[in-house]
Amino acid sequence: DSGVTQTPKHLITATGQRVTLRCSPRSGDLSVYWYQQSLDQGLQFLIQYYNGEERAKGNILERFSAQQFPDLHSELNLSSLELGDSALYFCASSQGGLETQPQHFGDGTRLSIL
Amino acid sequence: GQQVMQIPQYQHVQEGEDFTTYCNSSTTLSNIQWYKQRPGGHPVFLIQLVKSGEVKKQKRLTFQFGEAKKNSSLHITATQTTDVGTYFCAARSNYQLIWGAGTKLIIKP
Numbered sequence: 387d388s389g390v391t392q393t394p395k396h397l398i399t400a401t402g403q404r405v406t407l408r409c410s411p412r413s414g415d416l417s418v419y420w421y422q423q424s425l426d427q428g429l430q431f432l433i434q435y436y437n438g439e440e441r442a443k444g445n446i447l448e449r450f451s452a453q454q455f456p457d458l459h460s461e462l463n464l465s466s467l468e469l470g471d472s473a474l475y476f477c478a479s480s481q482g483g484l485e486t487q488p489q490h491f492g493d494g495t496r497l498s499i500l
Numbered sequence: 501g502q503q504v505m506q507i508p509q510y511q512h513v514q515e516g517e518d519f520t521t522y523c524n525s526s527t528t529l530s531n532i533q534w535y536k537q538r539p540g541g542h543p544v545f546l547i548q549l550v551k552s553g554e555v556k557k558q559k560r561l562t563f564q565f566g567e568a569k570k571n572s573s574l575h576i577t578a579t580q581t582t583d584v585g586t587y588f589c590a591a592r593s594n595y596q597l598i599w600g601a602g603t604k605l606i607i608k609p
Contacts, residue, residue: 388544426604428599428601428602429588476542478543486531486550486592488533489545491543
């Protein structure tokens with residue numbers, strides 16, 4: 387158990403809809419990262435938050451947004467969903483804001499767009 | 501932007517054979533991390549290398565960081581079924597980790 391909690395585990399929805407994925411980092415971790423992993427593909431970095439502030443941005447679509455709340459949990463919002471958004475979305479956390487620290491991953495949310 | 505090239509994409513081995521995956525960068529890396537993702541699982545941190553020429557071992561796994569800090573390798577000796585999964589390298593660049601595409605280790609039946 388990594389200590390990172392993601393909900394829900396599975397999400398099935400239709401094109402055009404909007405969903406919210408939630409992540410609770412490990413106790414004491416200040417950084418949260420979001421990744422997208424399509425079937426049998428690598429990890430696509432989306433965005434990082436550190437102590438409530440956006441710290442780094444990867445290939446995140448404009449239809450996607452995220453935030454980190456004062457209690458350090460984070461939410462990833464995906465809107466105007468398309469079939470190609472079907473993927474496994476991972477959240478990871480690390481102790482500080484330094485990218486030299488190990489990242490601890492949650493079990494992911496599997497999003498299926500019908 | 502900086503890229504980390506990881507090869508091969510797949511490697512099929514007989515149980516007991518060795519396995520190696522390589523990560524290469526055109527620029528000098530300050531550090532490199534290795535992760536393992538089991539089928540159906542999430543990536544799990546294995547190790548971090550920081551120093552030029554560094555070699556670290558974890559049982560049957562040997563991790564190396566090149567002298568020029570532009571490449572790294574992970575070698576598994578005498579693979580076992582528990583080694584099955586995808587191995588990723590990740591390197592630091594501008595406040596984020598740049599991930600390799602991963603090497604999938606498949607054990608032939």
